[in-house]
Amino acid sequence: MTALEVRAEGAAAEAVAAVVPVLVGDSVASRIAAQDATLWGKAAEEEASVRLGWVSLATASRPLVEQIAELREDLRAEGVDRVVLCGMGGSSLAPEVITRTAGVELTVLDGTDPGQVRRALDDRLDRTVVVVSSKSGNTVETDSQRRAFADAFTRAGIDAARRIVVVTDPGSPLEAASKEAGYRAVFAADPTVGGRYSALTAFGLVPCGLAGVDIGGLLDEAEEAAEMLAADDEGNPALVLGAAIAGGASARGDARQDPPARDKVIVVEDGTPLVGFGDWAEQLVAESTGKEGTGVLPVVVGGAHAPEVASAAADATVVRLVADDALGSDHTGSGEGSGAQVRVAGPLGAQFLLWEYATAVASRLLGINPFDQPDVESAKKATRALLDERGQTQEALFTDAAVEVRAVEGLLPEGETTLAGALEALLGRLDPQRGYIAVMAYLDREADTELAELRELLARRTSRPVTFGWGPRFLHSTGQYHKGGPATGVYLQVTGAPVDEVPIPGIPFSFGELIAAQAAGDASVLAEHGRPVLRVHLADRRAGIAQLLAAVRSGATGSGDGGGTGA
Numbered sequence: 001m002t003a004l005e006v007r008a009e010g011a012a013a014e015a016v017a018a019v020v021p022v023l024v025g026d027s028v029a030s031r032i033a034a035q036d037a038t039l040w041g042k043a044a045e046e047e048a049s050v051r052l053g054w055v056s057l058a059t060a061s062r063p064l065v066e067q068i069a070e071l072r073e074d075l076r077a078e079g080v081d082r083v084v085l086c087g088m089g090g091s092s093l094a095p096e097v098i099t100r101t102a103g104v105e106l107t108v109l110d111g112t113d114p115g116q117v118r119r120a121l122d123d124r125l126d127r128t129v130v131v132v133s134s135k136s137g138n139t140v141e142t143d144s145q146r147r148a149f150a151d152a153f154t155r156a157g158i159d160a161a162r163r164i165v166v167v168t169d170p171g172s173p174l175e176a177a178s179k180e181a182g183y184r185a186v187f188a189a190d191p192t193v194g195g196r197y198s199a200l201t202a203f204g205l206v207p208c209g210l211a212g213v214d215i216g217g218l219l220d221e222a223e224e225a226a227e228m229l230a231a232d233d234e235g236n237p238a239l240v241l242g243a244a245i246a247g248g249a250s251a252r253g254d255a256r257q258d259p260p261a262r263d264k265v266i267v268v269e270d271g272t273p274l275v276g277f278g279d280w281a282e283q284l285v286a287e288s289t290g291k292e293g294t295g296v297l298p299v300v301v302g303g304a305h306a307p308e309v310a311s312a313a314a315d316a317t318v319v320r321l322v323a324d325d326a327l328g329s330d331h332t333g334s335g336e337g338s339g340a341q342v343r344v345a346g347p348l349g350a351q352f353l354l355w356e357y358a359t360a361v362a363s364r365l366l367g368i369n370p371f372d373q374p375d376v377e378s379a380k381k382a383t384r385a386l387l388d389e390r391g392q393t394q395e396a397l398f399t400d401a402a403v404e405v406r407a408v409e410g411l412l413p414e415g416e417t418t419l420a421g422a423l424e425a426l427l428g429r430l431d432p433q434r435g436y437i438a439v440m441a442y443l444d445r446e447a448d449t450e451l452a453e454l455r456e457l458l459a460r461r462t463s464r465p466v467t468f469g470w471g472p473r474f475l476h477s478t479g480q481y482h483k484g485g486p487a488t489g490v491y492l493q494v495t496g497a498p499v500d501e502v503p504i505p506g507i508p509f510s511f512g513e514l515i516a517a518q519a520a521g522d523a524s525v526l527a528e529h530g531r532p533v534l535r536v537h538l539a540d541r542r543a544g545i546a547q548l549l550a551a552v553r554s555g556a557t558g559s560g561d562g563g564g565t566g567a
Contacts, residue, residue, distance in 0.1 A: 003324050004225050004346035005450045006237035010339035011262070012244040012317050019243045019365060022251035024232050027293035032360055033230035033283070037366040039360075044369030051371035054356055055191030055230075057200040058223035058349075063203055063441055065216045068209035069164070069186055075129055075210065080163070084109055085207040086145035087133035089287075089476025091167070091456035093280045095207045097121070098218065100275035101348055108213045110473045112141050113444040114502040120145075121152045121297060121502070129184070131165045132209040135195045137172025140383070141472060144514060145505045149406055151505040165210070167202045179537075181464065195476070196284045199352045221349025229357045238346075238354055242361025244342045245296055246287065247317055249365040260366070263486065264316040264436065264465050265298045266308045272321035274348055282467075283477030288359045288370040290481025293425060296362060297481055299465040307459040309464075312340070315434055316465060319344060347566050354448045375483035375525075379475050382521030387509055393520065406535035408527045419536070426534040427462060429490045435464055438482055440493045442471035444518040451494065451545050457552045467562055473520040479522065483529050491531055494548065495519045496538040 008016045023029070031039055032057050037048035053060070084107040085095055091261070092110035099106040109120045130149045133539075146164070155158035166178040170188040178186045187202040198204060198224055209215040229238045247262030265285065267278040271372040278300035289295040301308050304320070312318050317340040320326075324345045346354065363370035396404040397412060400419040412425050430437065439454050455468040469478055471493075482489060498512035509517075519535075526533045538544025 004228065004237055004350045005324075005327050005344070006244075006354070007327055007343045008115060008240055008244050009341040009343075011248070011467070012342050015246070015248045015340075016240050016243045018250075019246070019251040020234050020239045023239050023243070024234055024360065025237075028361060029230055029233050029236050029357070030232050032357060033216075033226075036300045039364055040369050041367070044371070045174060046234075047369055047371045050192055051194050051197070053190045054194075054197040054200070057190070057193070058219050058226055058353070061200055061202070061205060061219060064187070064205050065209070065219070067187075068206055068215065069233060072210050072212070073293050075365060080127055082128045083107065083207055083211040084120055084128055084130045084149070085133065086130060086142050087151070087203070087207075088139055088141050088473055089283055091133035091135065091142075091199045092196035092202045092473065093283055093477070094204040097274065097276045097280045098199075098208045098213055098348065099211055102208075102213045102275065103276075104208070104211045104213050106207060109145055110141075111470060112144065112472055112502050112511050112518065113442070114498045114511040114515075115444040115447055117145065117148060117244070117502050117511050118448065118500050121148060125152060125156055126158065127209065129163050129165060131167060131210065133167040133176055133177075133199070133207070134172070134176070135189065135203070137168045137174030138512070140380070141222045144323040144507065144511065147505045147507065148502065148511075152178060157380065160174045165206065167206050182401050188300060194288050197356050199280070205467040212401070218349040221347040223351045225350035225353055227354060237346075241342065241344065241354065241358035244317055244319070244340075245358055245362040246365035247296060247315075247340075249362075251365060253382060259294065259486070262315050262317045263294075263296055263434075264307075264313065266312060266316050266318045266465065267298050267300050268304055268306065268309050268318065268320055270304045270320040271326050272345070273322045273323060274321060274351065277321055277348070277351065279429035284355055284359050285362075286478040286481040286485075287373050287376070287476070289363055289366055289480075290369050291368060291372070291374055291483035292484065293486060294366055294368060295481050296366070296487035297465070297467070297485065298437070299467050299480075302456065307463070308457060311464070313465060316340065321345075328516050340489050356429055358477070361399055373480045376476065376480050378483065378525045379518070379522045382524050383514075383517045386517040386521050387398075387513070393516075396537070400547075402538060402540040402547050404537040404539060406537070408523075408531075408533045411418045411532055411534060419547065420554055422534055422536075423492075423551055425491060426490050426532060429532045430462060430464060431488055432464070434486070435488045435490065437462065437464060438489050438491045439466065439471065440471050440474065440491060440519075440522065442493065443538075444499075445470040445498075448496070448541060448545065450549070453549055454492075457549065461552065461555060471522065472515065475483065475518070475522060482531065482553075483525060487530060489531060492535060493519060493527055493535045495535070496541045496544065499541065
């Protein structure tokens with residue numbers, strides 16, 4: 001049997017003891033396994049009835065293993081051994097975790113920063129196959145990346161159709177266009193599985209299998225765990241984890257009227273062999289639960305000594321991803337003061353299924369439909385509108401050295417002219433008991449990595465949880481929570497002047513224009529929801545990043561409390 005275990009301690013154990021017996025009495029686990037769409041209420045029933053295919057993927061995805069292996073061998077025989085994945089959200093996060101954990105190379109292109117796109121295009125093109133993954137078939141990022149690669153192949157004298165593999169839902173616009181274009185292979189994904197639950201569908205398995213991962217073994221791990229996770233038993237790890245994630249929500253499922261005591265989940269890789277799993281869990285939990293003014297905010301931190309772990313807030317549960325042998329000890333490690341600790345261990349395939357079950361359980365406790373994402377489309381619409389109005393950008397309120405500053409109306413005190421003061425005004429809006437900070441970086445996640453220091457610096461400065469997301473990929477995960485979840489966040493958006501522009505063939509805008517529109521669209525929708533947003537644009541990336549980090553470290557006090565949050 002797969003070694004899969006969840007151990008709750010302190011206040012998390014109290015939450016488990018209070019609600020898991022009710023979940024067992026309501027046969028929640030077995031009803032999820034039976035794809036019972038009534039578990040999340042009448043309003044969610046229609047959506048849930050076509051979104052529960054993920055529970056049986058360990059067996060349903062088996063035919064893919066041989067198909068993918070055959071395609072991989074054909075490509076290798078042609079000297080094609082570099083795999084690039086163009087995808088967003090669940091389409092990219094699961095393959096990244098799978099390949100990094102297996103130690104297998106996969107180039108994941110899940111951004112629109114021109115520098116990141118350029119590097120992917122320029123690296124070993126003669127040995128490259130591109131997997132284009134889009135559930136809807138009309139994702140703007142993925143379509144733009146596909147166009148760029150098709151053009152690059154053609155200009156290099158390579159038959160683009162032979163180097164492009166597509167994963168999409170049956171009947172999508174991309175499926176029809178791909179077949180018409182004669183692409184190397186088109187894999188139809190399971191339409192009864194939402195993107196964030198798709199790790200064990202073609203979206204997760206095709207790029208990883210082509211890259212050389214043992215995807216059959218991954219399915220084996222999930223299949224071995226399936227019986228345990230479907231059991232109506234108080235020891236079921238999915239029920240334990242789901243209750244802990246829900247943070248003390250009542251088993252009645254009325255958390256929207258009575259918010260859970262702990263609505264933040266601090267996810268830390270604390271000895272686990274799974275690499276980057278927290279990023280995948282973040283999009284699953286945030287996008288599934290963050291809506292209708294409620295939800296659970298996952299906060300992925302860099303290690304066991306992160307501020308949110310070492311001194312956890314009272315409204316947070318610390319979830320440690322540990323190695324199997326770490327479960328034998330009763331030591332909770334740092335962060336004991338919060339009284340809410342969970343340790344999770346198990347192989348990757350089993351953990352995918354565990355967290356999917358647990359998120360569905362937590363959503364029932366929160367009174368939320370885990371399968372829709374009502375606020376994701378709003379940022380897409382705003383982006384499209386801004387692309388139609390290119391050149392009409394919001395004027396900066398002021399420029400401080402290498403940084404241009406913009407903000408929602410009323411956030412900054414009148415006459416403010418310093419970056420440090422603007423930051424102080426934003427942080428002045430932070431609720432010291434329930435609030436969080438979201439850093440949204442529309443930059444190059446491979447070249448601008450030093451910016452990620454902001455997360456821990458802000459956490460230490462404020463003693464509140466801080467999330468860090470690379471744009472636009474976070475729009476397909478925590479972006480839903482930012483707009484649909486509790487109004488307790490303050491938002492720092494960081495953009496930068498393109499270092500290298502890349503055109504998008506057949507489209508009247510470039511990647512630089514696309515990422516700028518995505519950032520501006522995201523900020524405008526947050527403002528419409530009354531969220532405090534400070535926008536920092538780096539006219540010079542290196543100098544601007546250094547200036548921003550220094551301003552956060554300085555802790556300088558601005559001049560006032562900022563007033564209201566206009567649109």
